[in-house]
Amino acid sequence: xxxxxxxxxxxxxxxxxxxxxxxxxxxxxxxxxxxxxxxxxxxxxxxxxxxxxxxxxxxxxxxxxxxxxxxxxxxxxxxxxxxxxxxxxxxxxxxxxxxxxxxxxxxxxxxxxxxxxxxxxxxxxxxxxxxxxxxxxxxxxxxxxxxxxxxxxxxxxxxxxxxxxxxxxxxxxxxxxxxxxxxxxxxxxxxxxxxxxxxxxxxxxxxxxxxxxxxxxxxxxxxxxxxxxxxxxxxxxxxxxxxxxxxx
Amino acid sequence: xxxxxxxxxxxxxxxxxxxxxxxxxxxxxxxxxxxxxxxxxxxxxxxxxxxxxxxxxxxxxxxxxxxxxxxxxxxxxxxxxxxxxxxxxxxxxxxxxxxxxxxxxxxxxxxxxxxxxxxxxxxxxxxxxxxxxxxxxxxxxxxxxxxxxxxxxxxxxxxxxxxxxxxxxxxxxxxxxxxxxxxxxxxxxxxxxxxxxxxxxxxxxxxxxxxxxxxxxxxxxxxxxxxxxxxxxxxxxxxxxxxxxxxx
Numbered sequence: 001x002x003x004x005x006x007x008x009x010x011x012x013x014x015x016x017x018x019x020x021x022x023x024x025x026x027x028x029x030x031x032x033x034x035x036x037x038x039x040x041x042x043x044x045x046x047x048x049x050x051x052x053x054x055x056x057x058x059x060x061x062x063x064x065x066x067x068x069x070x071x072x073x074x075x076x077x078x079x080x081x082x083x084x085x086x087x088x089x090x091x092x093x094x095x096x097x098x099x100x101x102x103x104x105x106x107x108x109x110x111x112x113x114x115x116x117x118x119x120x121x122x123x124x125x126x127x128x129x130x131x132x133x134x135x136x137x138x139x140x141x142x143x144x145x146x147x148x149x150x151x152x153x154x155x156x157x158x159x160x161x162x163x164x165x166x167x168x169x170x171x172x173x174x175x176x177x178x179x180x181x182x183x184x185x186x187x188x189x190x191x192x193x194x195x196x197x198x199x200x201x202x203x204x205x206x207x208x209x210x211x212x213x214x215x216x217x218x219x220x221x222x223x224x225x226x227x228x229x230x231x232x233x234x235x236x237x238x239x240x241x242x243x244x245x246x247x248x
Numbered sequence: 249x250x251x252x253x254x255x256x257x258x259x260x261x262x263x264x265x266x267x268x269x270x271x272x273x274x275x276x277x278x279x280x281x282x283x284x285x286x287x288x289x290x291x292x293x294x295x296x297x298x299x300x301x302x303x304x305x306x307x308x309x310x311x312x313x314x315x316x317x318x319x320x321x322x323x324x325x326x327x328x329x330x331x332x333x334x335x336x337x338x339x340x341x342x343x344x345x346x347x348x349x350x351x352x353x354x355x356x357x358x359x360x361x362x363x364x365x366x367x368x369x370x371x372x373x374x375x376x377x378x379x380x381x382x383x384x385x386x387x388x389x390x391x392x393x394x395x396x397x398x399x400x401x402x403x404x405x406x407x408x409x410x411x412x413x414x415x416x417x418x419x420x421x422x423x424x425x426x427x428x429x430x431x432x433x434x435x436x437x438x439x440x441x442x443x444x445x446x447x448x449x450x451x452x453x454x455x456x457x458x459x460x461x462x463x464x465x466x467x468x469x470x471x472x473x474x475x476x477x478x479x480x481x482x483x484x485x486x487x488x489x490x491x492x493x494x495x496x
Contacts, residue, residue, distance in 0.1 A: 148424065157409075157417060157418065161420065169405060169420075170420040170422035171420075171421050171422070172409065172417075172418040172419075172420065172421075173396070173419050173420075173484060174417065174418035174419070175483060176396065176485055176486070177465065177483040177486055178483050197465055198446050198463060198465065199464055202463050203462055203463060206459075206460065211454075211459050212450060212454065215447035215451060217425065217445055217446065219425040235424070235425040235426050236422050236423060237424055237425075238424070238425055
């Protein structure tokens, strides 16, 4: 089984679980709304969710009219939560890495992935597999950490420059043009992510036969800013990139 | 006549002319090769060059087999140079801003623009006009300052953080998510450019009927780095974005 399985690490799993439970976390406020906003009509659709985690999105797809959902994830612990909390007769959960996509039977109207693709080394291979899994006219919608965010590894300088009051003045951007592996710390050391530039993401999709229809780089609206003023840092550097691409 | 005409300012014009004459300038090393590399076959093509400046590209298009080239520019001074140095029976130079594109007669196989579009406020309007000027299957290829570069206005902090030896450690990135007018200094004060995020650029092209085929964010190769090591800063933040989009 290929792929990185940081989600089965206990310390990581607990930290991640607490993060996702917080009301004000960035996923809930920015990534999930932006991802769902650019999904096509789900009615009667057969959907594949890559890196489905707890299966929250899978259940939401069914609630929005999807006929059948397959959620795959490399982490057995995540899928245990999914099967306990988000099971449904129309959802199938499979414990497998998305790098093994070609081994999966069947075809889909829509392939979705939420914040998992930056863990994948071979983006081109994945895009090729997704293309092959999609029916004609199908769509690939995914979110990932923003390229201005994946560029950071364990740099020997802080990610932000702050003023005397602790306000972020600007982010310290380095190595955007150098793609590849980044060794980061997120709850635990050595969480490996892969940095790709905008052009690599777009060109790979285009080369493999997709039409890029829509990108989103979410920033807070006034209501969110009033409640959580700290998120104004997203205007300096968005946390997420969301992409919708259609199979030609 | 709409549009900003900084190129007719004498101080700007002299500064710009000297910059373009330097062998190691970033246009010659990065932008021009990347732009020409993603052009389609020009043989027999009718081409429109938006912001043609000195007309160097117009002449090159003819040398590469184009049947007919129209170069438009807002600056009469630039076009004077174009007509003196790069005239050809198959090239027509017109003194007009690209915002007035709809007034131009005829249709084209290819619309090209080199480093002019970041001066344009109404990108959506321009993309719409370009679409209307293109024949079916036609292409729009343009370069502009990179979105990580247009984000800077006259900030009250330096663009780069350097170490004790003057080496750039990282660039100081702010306001990427805040689009619109930037007041910059380039030879003269008050050069107005317009910052747009990646998503706005891509989404606008898609919404107006283009398929984005290719993006480039040029960085130096080993040969260039050996001759001009200072350009390693482009790995932190590319200077240019080059886009090829096809009319559906």
